[in-house]
Amino acid sequence: MNIYQRILQKKDEGKKQLSILIDPDKSDKQHFKNIARLSMEAKIDYFFIGGSLLSNDALSLCLDVLSSETDIPKVIFPGSTLQMNAQADALLFLSLISGRNPEMLIGRHVEAAPYLRNSGLEIIPTGYILISGGRVTTVQYMSNTLPIPADKPQIAVCTAMAGEMLGLKLIFLEAGSGADSPVPANLIEQVRQNIELPIIVGGGIKNSLLAEMALKAGADLIVVGNAAEKNPNLIAEIARCVHAFPK
Numbered sequence: 001m002n003i004y005q006r007i008l009q010k011k012d013e014g015k016k017q018l019s020i021l022i023d024p025d026k027s028d029k030q031h032f033k034n035i036a037r038l039s040m041e042a043k044i045d046y047f048f049i050g051g052s053l054l055s056n057d058a059l060s061l062c063l064d065v066l067s068s069e070t071d072i073p074k075v076i077f078p079g080s081t082l083q084m085n086a087q088a089d090a091l092l093f094l095s096l097i098s099g100r101n102p103e104m105l106i107g108r109h110v111e112a113a114p115y116l117r118n119s120g121l122e123i124i125p126t127g128y129i130l131i132s133g134g135r136v137t138t139v140q141y142m143s144n145t146l147p148i149p150a151d152k153p154q155i156a157v158c159t160a161m162a163g164e165m166l167g168l169k170l171i172f173l174e175a176g177s178g179a180d181s182p183v184p185a186n187l188i189e190q191v192r193q194n195i196e197l198p199i200i201v202g203g204g205i206k207n208s209l210l211a212e213m214a215l216k217a218g219a220d221l222i223v224v225g226n227a228a229e230k231n232p233n234l235i236a237e238i239a240r241c242v243h244a245f246p247k
Helices: 003-013 029-042 059-069 102-119 138-143 153-165 185-194 208-217 226-230 234-243
Strands: 017-022 046-049 074-076 090-096 122-130 170-174 199-202 221-224
Touching: 003 122, 017 029, 017 234, 029 059, 029 234, 046 059, 059 074, 090 102, 090 170, 122 138, 122 153, 153 170, 153 185, 170 185, 185 199, 185 208, 208 221, 208 234, 221 234, 226 234
Parallel strands: 017 046, 017 221, 046 074, 074 090, 090 122, 122 170, 170 199, 199 221
Antiparallel strands: none
């Protein structure tokens, strides 16, 4: 079963999933090993690997360590065309549909397509929707796009509906790494009511209470990154919350 089929199956069963986001630039080999061990113990579902910058070129090292230490699927969450590596299991082929920067809608995808076609990676077309999280995040700055205001859920709904009609396979609601506030529950809920696609929610999920709010609102898969980097023990706490669904 490929990763996308696994996400669909869990959604159909009403079961929630958790991914830990690892930014290779922010970590070293020992940190990768620690995260791998804690993630195995917590039985997380996926690693998402990537960041908005690539300054240390540690992507291969990260994938090497995760592959040797765990059997958890590794999904590249690319911030640029430099973040592609066939050692992973899959890649989220992100189209930033909330923005109007053509490079993030289709431009970079054209550059990446030949490599990806021959990589053997499972390619998952994903509608990436940036929601304001209370501060200018790295992804907002690097993508040169404006996020959807958190208090304008109807814009997010219409954007997600358009992504579904375009044939994308996942919708990713993202407040941005280190966001002050996560994607609001009422926004997630309204998107959930209007599309059938699996919904990923990330950014600003700093504790199990915020994780539970996102899951109850309709997120199928939540992503925790910055908070887990600062407090790796949070992985087990949020994993317990995720595994408790359906309640």
